[in-house]
Amino acid sequence: MRTSNTRRDKPATSNQLIAYLLHHVQSLIFSLGKIYQAPVPTIMTVAVIGITLSLPGGFYLFLKNINAMSGDYRSITQITLYLDIKLSEKKARAFEGEISGMKNVQSTEFISRKISLEAFRESSGFGKSLDTLANNPLPHTIIVEPLGEADTFAVKNLLNTLQASPQVKIAKLDTEWLERLYTILEIAKRSVVMVTILFSIAVLLIIGNTIRLDIQNRYQEIIVTKLIGATNAFIRRPFLYGGVWYGLLGGLMSWLIVEIGYLAISGPLNRLNLLYQADLELITFTFQDFIVLVTSSTLLGLAGSWIAVAQHLNQIEPT
Protein backbone atom coordinates (compact mmCIF):
# COMPACT_ATOMS: atom_id res chain seq x y z
CA MET A 1 0.00 0.00 0.00
CA ARG A 2 1.68 3.15 -1.10
CA THR A 3 -1.00 5.70 -0.63
CA SER A 4 0.70 8.40 1.33
CA ASN A 5 4.39 7.58 0.98
CA THR A 6 4.50 8.23 -2.73
CA ARG A 7 2.68 11.54 -2.48
CA ARG A 8 4.39 14.54 -4.01
CA ASP A 9 5.21 17.22 -1.46
CA LYS A 10 5.30 14.84 1.53
CA PRO A 11 7.68 16.06 4.21
CA ALA A 12 11.04 14.26 4.38
CA THR A 13 11.63 11.70 7.13
CA SER A 14 13.94 13.88 9.24
CA ASN A 15 11.47 16.71 9.06
CA GLN A 16 8.73 14.30 10.02
CA LEU A 17 10.61 13.35 13.17
CA ILE A 18 10.95 17.01 14.10
CA ALA A 19 7.27 17.53 13.31
CA TYR A 20 6.42 14.48 15.44
CA LEU A 21 8.34 15.82 18.43
CA LEU A 22 6.87 19.24 17.79
CA HIS A 23 3.42 17.74 17.89
CA HIS A 24 4.17 16.20 21.27
CA VAL A 25 5.12 19.61 22.58
CA GLN A 26 2.04 21.09 20.91
CA SER A 27 -0.21 18.45 22.52
CA LEU A 28 1.36 19.19 25.89
CA ILE A 29 0.69 22.90 25.53
CA PHE A 30 -2.70 22.35 23.91
CA SER A 31 -3.88 20.19 26.81
CA LEU A 32 -2.57 22.80 29.25
CA GLY A 33 -4.52 25.40 27.29
CA LYS A 34 -7.67 23.26 27.65
CA ILE A 35 -7.09 23.22 31.40
CA TYR A 36 -6.57 26.98 31.40
CA GLN A 37 -9.78 27.51 29.43
CA ALA A 38 -11.84 25.57 31.98
CA PRO A 39 -10.18 26.41 35.30
CA VAL A 40 -13.01 25.56 37.70
CA PRO A 41 -13.52 21.88 36.80
CA THR A 42 -9.77 21.48 36.56
CA ILE A 43 -9.18 22.99 40.00
CA MET A 44 -11.84 20.69 41.42
CA THR A 45 -10.27 17.59 39.87
CA VAL A 46 -6.80 18.66 40.97
CA ALA A 47 -8.09 19.35 44.50
CA VAL A 48 -9.67 15.89 44.72
CA ILE A 49 -6.40 14.30 43.60
CA GLY A 50 -4.41 16.53 45.96
CA ILE A 51 -6.55 15.71 48.99
CA THR A 52 -6.56 12.01 48.14
CA LEU A 53 -2.78 11.88 47.85
CA SER A 54 -2.20 14.08 50.91
CA LEU A 55 -3.56 11.29 53.13
CA PRO A 56 -0.87 8.70 52.33
CA GLY A 57 1.65 11.55 52.08
CA GLY A 58 0.80 12.89 55.51
CA PHE A 59 0.67 9.40 57.02
CA TYR A 60 4.10 8.69 55.57
CA LEU A 61 5.51 11.91 57.06
CA PHE A 62 3.96 11.12 60.45
CA LEU A 63 5.58 7.71 60.43
CA LYS A 64 8.90 9.18 59.40
CA ASN A 65 8.77 11.50 62.40
CA ILE A 66 7.87 8.71 64.81
CA ASN A 67 10.73 6.67 63.39
CA ALA A 68 13.18 9.51 63.88
CA MET A 69 12.02 10.06 67.45
CA SER A 70 12.22 6.38 68.37
CA GLY A 71 15.74 6.37 66.93
CA ASP A 72 16.70 8.75 69.74
CA TYR A 73 15.48 6.27 72.31
CA ARG A 74 17.46 3.43 70.84
CA SER A 75 20.61 4.88 72.44
CA ILE A 76 19.20 4.99 75.97
CA THR A 77 18.96 1.24 76.35
CA GLN A 78 20.21 0.24 79.76
CA ILE A 79 20.87 -3.00 81.61
CA THR A 80 19.63 -3.43 85.16
CA LEU A 81 21.53 -5.94 87.32
CA TYR A 82 19.84 -7.32 90.42
CA LEU A 83 22.68 -8.75 92.50
CA ASP A 84 22.68 -11.78 94.74
CA ILE A 85 20.87 -10.82 97.91
CA LYS A 86 23.60 -12.31 100.09
CA LEU A 87 26.28 -10.09 98.55
CA SER A 88 27.64 -7.44 100.92
CA GLU A 89 27.63 -3.80 99.91
CA LYS A 90 31.42 -3.70 99.84
CA LYS A 91 31.66 -6.64 97.45
CA ALA A 92 28.84 -5.22 95.36
CA ARG A 93 30.64 -1.89 94.99
CA ALA A 94 33.81 -3.72 94.00
CA PHE A 95 31.82 -5.55 91.35
CA GLU A 96 30.50 -2.22 90.07
CA GLY A 97 34.09 -1.04 89.64
CA GLU A 98 34.81 -4.23 87.73
CA ILE A 99 31.92 -3.61 85.35
CA SER A 100 32.79 0.01 84.64
CA GLY A 101 36.12 -1.22 83.29
CA MET A 102 34.42 -3.58 80.82
CA LYS A 103 34.20 -3.06 77.09
CA ASN A 104 31.15 -1.22 75.69
CA VAL A 105 30.22 0.21 79.06
CA GLN A 106 29.52 3.92 79.18
CA SER A 107 28.70 4.32 82.86
CA THR A 108 27.37 2.49 85.89
CA GLU A 109 25.16 3.53 88.73
CA PHE A 110 25.06 1.76 92.09
CA ILE A 111 21.82 1.66 94.04
CA SER A 112 22.18 0.07 97.46
CA ARG A 113 19.43 -2.09 98.98
CA LYS A 114 18.80 0.62 101.59
CA ILE A 115 18.20 3.31 99.02
CA SER A 116 16.03 0.95 96.97
CA LEU A 117 13.88 0.28 100.02
CA GLU A 118 13.53 3.97 100.81
CA ALA A 119 12.56 4.73 97.22
CA PHE A 120 10.09 1.87 97.25
CA ARG A 121 8.64 3.02 100.59
CA GLU A 122 8.01 6.50 99.14
CA SER A 123 6.68 5.57 95.75
CA SER A 124 4.63 2.51 96.65
CA GLY A 125 2.62 3.99 99.55
CA PHE A 126 3.00 0.88 101.68
CA GLY A 127 4.80 3.10 104.22
CA LYS A 128 4.99 1.61 107.65
CA SER A 129 3.75 -1.81 106.69
CA LEU A 130 7.21 -2.37 105.21
CA ASP A 131 8.67 -2.02 108.72
CA THR A 132 7.01 -5.26 109.73
CA LEU A 133 9.37 -7.12 107.42
CA ALA A 134 12.29 -8.69 109.25
CA ASN A 135 14.76 -8.23 106.43
CA ASN A 136 15.10 -5.90 103.49
CA PRO A 137 13.87 -8.06 100.56
CA LEU A 138 15.55 -5.91 97.92
CA PRO A 139 18.98 -6.65 96.53
CA HIS A 140 21.69 -4.20 95.57
CA THR A 141 21.15 -2.95 92.07
CA ILE A 142 23.56 -1.78 89.39
CA ILE A 143 22.35 0.10 86.32
CA VAL A 144 24.71 -0.29 83.39
CA GLU A 145 24.53 2.04 80.46
CA PRO A 146 26.17 0.68 77.32
CA LEU A 147 28.21 2.88 75.02
CA GLY A 148 26.07 4.95 72.66
CA GLU A 149 27.77 3.51 69.59
CA ALA A 150 27.40 -0.11 70.74
CA ASP A 151 25.00 -1.98 68.44
CA THR A 152 22.28 -4.37 69.52
CA PHE A 153 24.55 -7.35 69.14
CA ALA A 154 27.28 -5.84 71.40
CA VAL A 155 24.68 -4.93 74.01
CA LYS A 156 23.29 -8.47 73.98
CA ASN A 157 26.83 -9.80 74.38
CA LEU A 158 27.41 -7.55 77.34
CA LEU A 159 24.14 -8.71 78.83
CA ASN A 160 25.14 -12.35 78.50
CA THR A 161 28.55 -11.73 80.10
CA LEU A 162 26.98 -9.96 83.04
CA GLN A 163 24.29 -12.59 83.42
CA ALA A 164 26.99 -15.25 83.61
CA SER A 165 28.87 -13.65 86.51
CA PRO A 166 28.11 -15.27 89.91
CA GLN A 167 27.33 -11.96 91.65
CA VAL A 168 24.34 -11.35 89.37
CA LYS A 169 21.00 -12.88 90.09
CA ILE A 170 19.01 -11.26 87.27
CA ALA A 171 20.25 -9.12 84.37
CA LYS A 172 17.52 -7.28 82.51
CA LEU A 173 17.74 -5.33 79.27
CA ASP A 174 15.14 -2.55 79.24
CA THR A 175 14.15 -2.91 75.63
CA GLU A 176 10.79 -4.56 75.86
CA TRP A 177 8.89 -1.30 75.49
CA LEU A 178 11.13 -0.44 72.54
CA GLU A 179 10.31 -3.74 70.88
CA ARG A 180 6.65 -3.04 71.39
CA LEU A 181 7.08 0.35 69.80
CA TYR A 182 8.83 -1.18 66.83
CA THR A 183 6.05 -3.70 66.38
CA ILE A 184 3.51 -0.89 66.41
CA LEU A 185 5.63 1.02 63.92
CA GLU A 186 5.76 -2.03 61.68
CA ILE A 187 1.97 -2.23 61.75
CA ALA A 188 1.78 1.48 60.95
CA LYS A 189 4.23 1.06 58.06
CA ARG A 190 2.14 -1.66 56.50
CA SER A 191 -0.95 0.48 56.96
CA VAL A 192 0.79 3.28 55.09
CA VAL A 193 1.55 0.89 52.24
CA MET A 194 -2.08 -0.24 52.11
CA VAL A 195 -3.43 3.29 52.31
CA THR A 196 -1.03 4.35 49.55
CA ILE A 197 -2.13 1.51 47.27
CA LEU A 198 -5.83 2.17 47.88
CA PHE A 199 -5.56 5.90 47.37
CA SER A 200 -3.40 5.48 44.29
CA ILE A 201 -6.15 3.35 42.79
CA ALA A 202 -8.61 6.08 43.76
CA VAL A 203 -6.49 8.67 41.93
CA LEU A 204 -6.28 6.36 38.92
CA LEU A 205 -10.08 6.13 38.85
CA ILE A 206 -10.58 9.87 39.36
CA ILE A 207 -8.28 10.75 36.48
CA GLY A 208 -9.68 7.98 34.32
CA ASN A 209 -13.19 9.25 34.86
CA THR A 210 -12.23 12.87 34.20
CA ILE A 211 -10.55 11.93 30.95
CA ARG A 212 -13.56 9.79 30.00
CA LEU A 213 -15.84 12.81 30.42
CA ASP A 214 -13.34 14.88 28.47
CA ILE A 215 -13.48 12.35 25.62
CA GLN A 216 -17.28 12.43 25.64
CA ASN A 217 -17.32 16.22 25.58
CA ARG A 218 -15.08 16.23 22.54
CA TYR A 219 -16.85 13.38 20.78
CA GLN A 220 -17.64 15.45 17.68
CA GLU A 221 -14.11 16.77 17.46
CA ILE A 222 -12.69 13.25 17.62
CA ILE A 223 -14.95 12.10 14.79
CA VAL A 224 -14.01 15.03 12.58
CA THR A 225 -10.29 14.51 13.19
CA LYS A 226 -10.67 10.81 12.41
CA LEU A 227 -12.35 11.65 9.11
CA ILE A 228 -9.54 14.04 8.26
CA GLY A 229 -7.11 11.14 8.61
CA ALA A 230 -5.87 11.35 12.18
CA THR A 231 -4.42 8.15 13.60
CA ASN A 232 -5.56 6.91 17.00
CA ALA A 233 -2.16 7.86 18.40
CA PHE A 234 -2.66 11.44 17.26
CA ILE A 235 -6.07 11.67 18.89
CA ARG A 236 -4.90 9.92 22.04
CA ARG A 237 -2.00 12.28 22.70
CA PRO A 238 -3.75 15.40 24.06
CA PHE A 239 -5.86 13.24 26.39
CA LEU A 240 -2.79 11.47 27.74
CA TYR A 241 -1.07 14.78 28.33
CA GLY A 242 -4.26 16.01 30.01
CA GLY A 243 -3.94 13.12 32.46
CA VAL A 244 -0.27 13.96 32.97
CA TRP A 245 -1.18 17.55 33.87
CA TYR A 246 -3.90 16.43 36.28
CA GLY A 247 -1.44 14.06 37.98
CA LEU A 248 1.35 16.64 38.14
CA LEU A 249 -0.86 19.41 39.51
CA GLY A 250 -2.59 16.99 41.92
CA GLY A 251 0.82 15.85 43.21
CA LEU A 252 1.92 19.44 43.77
CA MET A 253 -1.38 20.15 45.51
CA SER A 254 -0.98 17.18 47.88
CA TRP A 255 2.55 18.32 48.71
CA LEU A 256 1.19 21.77 49.51
CA ILE A 257 -1.54 20.32 51.72
CA VAL A 258 0.92 18.22 53.72
CA GLU A 259 3.32 21.16 54.09
CA ILE A 260 0.52 23.36 55.40
CA GLY A 261 -0.44 20.60 57.85
CA TYR A 262 3.19 20.40 58.92
CA LEU A 263 3.32 24.13 59.60
CA ALA A 264 0.07 23.91 61.55
CA ILE A 265 1.48 21.17 63.80
CA SER A 266 4.96 22.58 64.30
CA GLY A 267 3.67 25.57 66.36
CA PRO A 268 2.09 23.54 69.18
CA LEU A 269 4.97 21.07 69.03
CA ASN A 270 7.47 23.80 69.75
CA ARG A 271 5.43 24.78 72.80
CA LEU A 272 5.43 21.16 73.89
CA ASN A 273 9.20 21.14 73.52
CA LEU A 274 9.45 24.15 75.82
CA LEU A 275 7.13 22.62 78.40
CA TYR A 276 8.89 19.29 78.55
CA GLN A 277 12.34 20.63 77.74
CA ALA A 278 12.39 17.88 75.18
CA ASP A 279 14.19 18.04 71.91
CA LEU A 280 11.52 16.92 69.48
CA GLU A 281 11.98 18.22 65.98
CA LEU A 282 9.52 17.61 63.15
CA ILE A 283 10.97 16.55 59.85
CA THR A 284 9.25 17.41 56.60
CA PHE A 285 9.49 16.08 53.06
CA THR A 286 13.01 15.92 51.72
CA PHE A 287 13.61 16.97 48.14
CA GLN A 288 13.72 13.29 47.24
CA ASP A 289 10.34 12.65 48.89
CA PHE A 290 8.94 15.58 46.94
CA ILE A 291 10.24 14.24 43.63
CA VAL A 292 8.90 10.76 44.39
CA LEU A 293 5.47 12.16 45.32
CA VAL A 294 5.13 14.35 42.23
CA THR A 295 6.57 11.77 39.84
CA SER A 296 4.33 8.96 41.04
CA SER A 297 1.33 11.26 40.92
CA THR A 298 2.19 12.22 37.34
CA LEU A 299 2.61 8.56 36.38
CA LEU A 300 -0.76 7.79 37.99
CA GLY A 301 -2.24 10.54 35.83
CA LEU A 302 -0.72 9.05 32.70
CA ALA A 303 -1.89 5.54 33.63
CA GLY A 304 -5.41 6.73 34.49
CA SER A 305 -5.83 8.58 31.22
CA TRP A 306 -4.34 5.65 29.32
CA ILE A 307 -6.97 3.34 30.75
CA ALA A 308 -9.76 5.78 29.85
CA VAL A 309 -8.39 6.38 26.37
CA ALA A 310 -7.89 2.67 25.68
CA GLN A 311 -11.45 1.95 26.75
CA HIS A 312 -13.30 4.75 25.04
CA LEU A 313 -11.34 6.24 22.18
CA ASN A 314 -11.30 3.18 19.96
CA GLN A 315 -15.05 2.86 20.31
CA ILE A 316 -15.59 6.25 18.72
CA GLU A 317 -15.85 5.75 15.00
CA PRO A 318 -17.57 8.05 12.53
CA THR A 319 -20.94 6.76 11.30
Added chain:
Amino acid sequence: MAFLTGHSGAGKSTLLKIISLIEKPTRGHALLNRINLKTIARHRVPYVRRNIGIIFQDHQLLFDRPVFDNVALPLIIQGYRHQEIAKRTRAALDKVGLLGKEKSMPITLSGGEQQRVGIARAVVHKPMLLLADEPTGNLDPVLSREIMQIFIDFHQVGVSVLVASHDLNLIDELAKPVLTLNQGKMIYNDLDGKLPDHDSAEFKPGQAHEFRPGNW
Protein backbone atom coordinates in the same frame (compact mmCIF):
# COMPACT_ATOMS: atom_id res chain seq x y z
CA MET B 1 -16.07 16.26 -11.46
CA ALA B 2 -19.36 14.45 -11.07
CA PHE B 3 -22.64 14.82 -9.26
CA LEU B 4 -24.39 12.12 -7.30
CA THR B 5 -28.16 12.40 -7.09
CA GLY B 6 -31.10 10.35 -6.05
CA HIS B 7 -33.99 10.38 -3.59
CA SER B 8 -33.47 10.15 0.11
CA GLY B 9 -32.46 6.62 0.96
CA ALA B 10 -31.20 5.98 -2.57
CA GLY B 11 -27.70 5.29 -1.29
CA LYS B 12 -25.86 8.57 -1.89
CA SER B 13 -24.63 8.87 1.67
CA THR B 14 -23.79 5.18 1.81
CA LEU B 15 -21.64 5.49 -1.27
CA LEU B 16 -19.80 8.47 0.21
CA LYS B 17 -19.36 6.56 3.47
CA ILE B 18 -17.88 3.61 1.63
CA ILE B 19 -15.41 5.85 -0.18
CA SER B 20 -14.43 7.64 3.03
CA LEU B 21 -14.04 4.27 4.79
CA ILE B 22 -16.75 4.92 7.35
CA GLU B 23 -18.57 1.82 6.17
CA LYS B 24 -17.48 -1.26 4.31
CA PRO B 25 -19.43 -2.65 1.37
CA THR B 26 -21.44 -5.73 2.29
CA ARG B 27 -21.29 -7.02 -1.29
CA GLY B 28 -19.01 -6.23 -4.18
CA HIS B 29 -15.86 -4.13 -4.03
CA ALA B 30 -14.97 -0.48 -3.98
CA LEU B 31 -11.63 0.59 -5.35
CA LEU B 32 -9.99 3.92 -4.65
CA ASN B 33 -6.86 4.58 -6.68
CA ARG B 34 -6.50 0.79 -7.06
CA ILE B 35 -6.82 0.23 -3.32
CA ASN B 36 -9.55 -2.19 -2.31
CA LEU B 37 -11.45 -0.36 0.39
CA LYS B 38 -13.08 -3.55 1.63
CA THR B 39 -9.93 -5.33 2.69
CA ILE B 40 -8.02 -2.41 4.13
CA ALA B 41 -6.57 -2.93 7.63
CA ARG B 42 -7.97 -0.82 10.41
CA HIS B 43 -4.70 0.90 11.20
CA ARG B 44 -4.24 1.86 7.53
CA VAL B 45 -7.59 3.65 7.37
CA PRO B 46 -6.26 7.07 8.49
CA TYR B 47 -3.58 7.00 5.80
CA VAL B 48 -6.06 6.22 3.05
CA ARG B 49 -8.36 8.97 4.28
CA ARG B 50 -5.54 11.46 3.85
CA ASN B 51 -6.01 11.11 0.09
CA ILE B 52 -9.56 12.35 0.42
CA GLY B 53 -10.99 15.70 1.39
CA ILE B 54 -14.44 15.57 2.91
CA ILE B 55 -16.92 18.46 3.01
CA PHE B 56 -19.90 18.09 5.30
CA GLN B 57 -23.33 19.61 4.99
CA ASP B 58 -23.10 21.02 8.52
CA HIS B 59 -19.45 22.09 8.11
CA GLN B 60 -18.21 20.18 11.19
CA LEU B 61 -15.83 22.93 12.18
CA LEU B 62 -14.19 22.88 15.59
CA PHE B 63 -15.63 25.86 17.40
CA ASP B 64 -13.01 26.04 20.12
CA ARG B 65 -10.27 27.33 17.81
CA PRO B 66 -9.89 29.98 15.14
CA VAL B 67 -10.36 29.51 11.40
CA PHE B 68 -6.64 29.15 10.75
CA ASP B 69 -6.30 26.23 13.20
CA ASN B 70 -9.36 24.55 11.70
CA VAL B 71 -7.95 24.68 8.20
CA ALA B 72 -4.44 23.69 9.33
CA LEU B 73 -5.68 20.54 11.10
CA PRO B 74 -5.10 18.05 8.23
CA LEU B 75 -1.54 19.34 7.83
CA ILE B 76 -0.86 19.09 11.55
CA ILE B 77 -2.20 15.53 11.51
CA GLN B 78 0.11 14.63 8.64
CA GLY B 79 3.11 16.12 10.36
CA TYR B 80 3.99 19.01 8.09
CA ARG B 81 6.51 21.57 9.22
CA HIS B 82 5.39 24.77 10.81
CA GLN B 83 6.33 27.12 7.94
CA GLU B 84 4.78 24.75 5.40
CA ILE B 85 1.56 24.63 7.41
CA ALA B 86 1.31 28.42 7.53
CA LYS B 87 1.99 28.73 3.79
CA ARG B 88 -0.51 26.10 2.67
CA THR B 89 -3.22 27.13 5.09
CA ARG B 90 -3.08 30.72 3.88
CA ALA B 91 -3.13 29.52 0.27
CA ALA B 92 -6.25 27.41 0.93
CA LEU B 93 -7.99 30.27 2.72
CA ASP B 94 -7.08 32.55 -0.16
CA LYS B 95 -8.69 30.15 -2.65
CA VAL B 96 -12.01 30.29 -0.81
CA GLY B 97 -11.70 34.05 -0.29
CA LEU B 98 -11.35 34.04 3.48
CA LEU B 99 -7.73 35.08 3.94
CA GLY B 100 -8.75 38.04 6.09
CA LYS B 101 -10.71 35.82 8.49
CA GLU B 102 -7.94 33.47 9.59
CA LYS B 103 -7.99 34.72 13.17
CA SER B 104 -11.80 34.74 13.50
CA MET B 105 -13.62 32.12 15.49
CA PRO B 106 -15.92 29.97 13.29
CA ILE B 107 -18.98 30.91 15.35
CA THR B 108 -18.67 34.54 14.22
CA LEU B 109 -18.89 33.57 10.53
CA SER B 110 -21.99 33.26 8.36
CA GLY B 111 -23.21 29.88 7.08
CA GLY B 112 -21.64 30.41 3.67
CA GLU B 113 -18.32 31.47 5.20
CA GLN B 114 -18.33 28.46 7.51
CA GLN B 115 -18.89 26.20 4.54
CA ARG B 116 -15.97 27.83 2.74
CA VAL B 117 -13.77 27.22 5.80
CA GLY B 118 -14.89 23.58 5.58
CA ILE B 119 -13.85 23.49 1.93
CA ALA B 120 -10.47 25.09 2.70
CA ARG B 121 -9.90 22.42 5.35
CA ALA B 122 -10.83 19.68 2.86
CA VAL B 123 -8.39 20.87 0.18
CA VAL B 124 -5.48 22.19 2.25
CA HIS B 125 -3.55 18.90 2.06
CA LYS B 126 -4.13 18.65 -1.72
CA PRO B 127 -6.23 15.48 -1.74
CA MET B 128 -6.72 13.48 -4.93
CA LEU B 129 -10.45 13.25 -4.35
CA LEU B 130 -12.86 15.74 -2.89
CA LEU B 131 -16.13 14.40 -1.48
CA ALA B 132 -18.98 16.74 -0.65
CA ASP B 133 -22.20 15.60 0.99
CA GLU B 134 -24.98 18.13 0.32
CA PRO B 135 -22.54 21.03 0.54
CA THR B 136 -25.21 23.56 -0.40
CA GLY B 137 -28.05 22.03 1.59
CA ASN B 138 -28.34 24.94 4.01
CA LEU B 139 -27.41 27.77 1.66
CA ASP B 140 -29.43 30.13 -0.52
CA PRO B 141 -29.14 29.82 -4.35
CA VAL B 142 -26.56 32.60 -4.74
CA LEU B 143 -24.24 31.17 -2.09
CA SER B 144 -24.82 27.67 -3.48
CA ARG B 145 -23.63 28.79 -6.91
CA GLU B 146 -20.55 30.38 -5.33
CA ILE B 147 -19.70 27.15 -3.52
CA MET B 148 -20.17 25.11 -6.71
CA GLN B 149 -17.91 27.53 -8.56
CA ILE B 150 -15.19 26.84 -5.99
CA PHE B 151 -15.56 23.10 -6.72
CA ILE B 152 -15.31 23.73 -10.44
CA ASP B 153 -12.13 25.76 -9.88
CA PHE B 154 -10.58 22.89 -7.95
CA HIS B 155 -11.59 20.45 -10.63
CA GLN B 156 -9.85 22.61 -13.22
CA VAL B 157 -6.54 22.32 -11.33
CA GLY B 158 -6.76 18.53 -11.32
CA VAL B 159 -8.74 17.50 -8.24
CA SER B 160 -11.49 14.93 -8.71
CA VAL B 161 -14.71 16.13 -7.14
CA LEU B 162 -17.78 14.07 -6.26
CA VAL B 163 -20.72 16.08 -5.01
CA ALA B 164 -23.87 14.51 -3.60
CA SER B 165 -26.71 16.95 -4.04
CA HIS B 166 -30.46 17.39 -4.23
CA ASP B 167 -30.20 20.68 -6.04
CA LEU B 168 -31.29 19.44 -9.48
CA ASN B 169 -31.61 22.92 -10.97
CA LEU B 170 -28.05 23.80 -10.10
CA ILE B 171 -26.77 20.42 -11.35
CA ASP B 172 -28.51 20.87 -14.66
CA GLU B 173 -27.06 24.32 -15.03
CA LEU B 174 -23.47 23.20 -14.45
CA ALA B 175 -23.54 20.47 -17.16
CA LYS B 176 -21.25 17.98 -15.43
CA PRO B 177 -21.52 14.16 -15.40
CA VAL B 178 -24.35 12.93 -13.18
CA LEU B 179 -24.70 9.59 -11.37
CA THR B 180 -28.23 8.85 -10.22
CA LEU B 181 -28.90 6.24 -7.59
CA ASN B 182 -32.10 4.50 -6.64
CA GLN B 183 -32.45 1.77 -4.01
CA GLY B 184 -28.70 1.38 -3.92
CA LYS B 185 -28.35 0.88 -7.69
CA MET B 186 -27.10 3.25 -10.30
CA ILE B 187 -30.07 3.90 -12.54
CA TYR B 188 -28.56 6.57 -14.69
CA ASN B 189 -25.03 7.44 -15.68
CA ASP B 190 -24.90 10.51 -17.83
CA LEU B 191 -21.45 11.65 -18.63
CA ASP B 192 -22.81 14.55 -20.67
CA GLY B 193 -24.23 16.19 -17.63
CA LYS B 194 -27.93 15.84 -18.48
CA LEU B 195 -30.39 14.65 -15.89
CA PRO B 196 -32.51 11.58 -16.78
CA ASP B 197 -36.10 11.81 -17.86
CA HIS B 198 -38.49 10.02 -15.59
CA ASP B 199 -39.15 7.22 -18.06
CA SER B 200 -35.53 6.54 -18.94
CA ALA B 201 -34.23 3.00 -19.05
CA GLU B 202 -32.53 1.56 -15.96
CA PHE B 203 -28.78 1.71 -16.00
CA LYS B 204 -27.14 -1.64 -15.40
CA PRO B 205 -24.25 -1.33 -12.99
CA GLY B 206 -21.11 -3.43 -13.24
CA GLN B 207 -19.82 -5.61 -10.45
CA ALA B 208 -17.25 -3.08 -9.33
CA HIS B 209 -17.49 0.68 -9.35
CA GLU B 210 -14.07 2.12 -9.62
CA PHE B 211 -13.60 5.67 -8.49
CA ARG B 212 -10.37 6.50 -10.13
CA PRO B 213 -9.44 10.12 -9.68
CA GLY B 214 -8.66 11.96 -12.85
CA ASN B 215 -11.12 10.05 -14.98
CA TRP B 216 -13.99 12.41 -14.47
